[in-house]
Amino acid sequence: MSAPDPTGTSQLPLLVVIDPAARLWDGESVRIARDVLSARAPGVKVCLPETPEEAERALVRRGSRRPVVVGDDRALLRAVRLLHRERELDDVALSVVPVGAAERVRLACGLGVPPDAVSAARTVLDGAPRRLGLLTDDSGGVVLGDLRIPGRPAERGGPGPGGRGSPGGERARGEKAGDRAGQGAPVVQALSGLPGLSRTRRSLSRSVRAVRVGRGVRGDVPVPPQRLRVEADGVLLADLDEPVMEVSVQPGAGAHAGLAQVTVRPREDRSGPVRVRARAVTVSGPDFHYRADALVGGPVRVRTWTALARAWSLVLPVGRPR
Structure with missing residues (x-):
């Protein structure tokens, strides 16, 4: 990684944009991050958008404030895409406080942002901007990690944790399927002791195995x-x-x-x-x-x-x- 870029961003007032999904997922971490930033950075402006569109409008109208995103990887990516679209990405030092399920903040943490709210908020105040590379595509998209x-x-699918089609939702459905498989195993074992039910036993065994390998879970289909x-x-x-x-x-x-x-x-x-x-x-x-x-x-x-x-x-x- 390149050396810190001394742009004096620590002197700029902050605009803290708190993603609505973060407030739903872990309101306590959001409160902690907000308290740490407000206590040490006078003039902090906190924005509580209800939709991604409202969050984008707040970032566009931030003026000279330094943007801080409190949310998961999707919130970070939306902010980067917006700044790229507005041709401001090269001039802005972006900060993020990761709030979300572990698999939904993997990108931010992989880039070096601390995973806990207190350390991430302190990094917003005491850290240094570092120049990173990315990929752009011919439709205006950006790729930060992979x-x-x-x-x-x-x-x-939707960005909400556990939403239909989301990775979190697929994981949750997979866990539920595993629970059903575990519940079905005693039934198969009980049937094994009854005469004349071998066909039913084999059918149930196949059903349990199918659930265990995720045959009914779309996220696990090869x-x-x-x-x-x-x-x-x-x-x-x-x-x-x-x-x-x-x-x-x-x-x-x-x-x-x-x-x-x-x-x-x-x-x-x-x-x-x-x-x-x-x-x-x-x-x-x-x-x-x-x-x-x-x-x-x-x-x-x-x-x-x-x-x-x-x-x-x-x-x-x-x-x-x-």
Whole structure:
């Protein structure tokens, strides 16, 4: 990671935008973050939007205030996308206080933000902005951490924890399915002692096994190989006649800033993965979905991602490497 960027942002007043999903998920952490920021940063303005659109309007009208997002990865990504769309991303030092389920703040924490509300709020005040790379696509989207193709359409859905189609919802349904499987096991065992019920016993056993392996849970259904054409800086890595299991792209850092790490995994019965670094990656083929950080996009038939070095600033603890 690059060295801290001394822009004097600590002297700017704060605009704290608290995502509505964060207030629902963990109101206590939200209150703690708000108290820490208000106690040490005079003139803090707190915004409590009810919708993502209201949050975007607050960020657009922030004036000279430094934006602080209290919420999960989706709230962070919405703020970054907005600043990118407004052509302000290069000039703003963004702060985030992660509030949400562990799997829903993985991106922010992976970038170096402390996971607990107190430490994250203190980082807003005492940390330093660091310049990071990202990926942009030809539709105006951004990727801060990880891009994967294919992305399951079953993962699409509302941003609320446990919402239909959300990763949290799939996990919750999987846990419930596992509970049902555990409850069904004694029934199968009881039937095993009764004569003349072998057919029923076998049927119930198959049903329990199906639930255990997630056959009825969309989030656990394996994704089949896809026919994709993958080009990195004009070099062909995969073509439509060779199905691939996965394509992943990540922004480069350090000595590789401005270059994306591209990995193409062919079918399991083929050779190992192909790894290259490139400034631009184009993927095309039949309709495909992709997962960009916490969001699922598509279906599309062609999309190009471009790596940018030092494209945005995130306030992180001083001296903490990425």
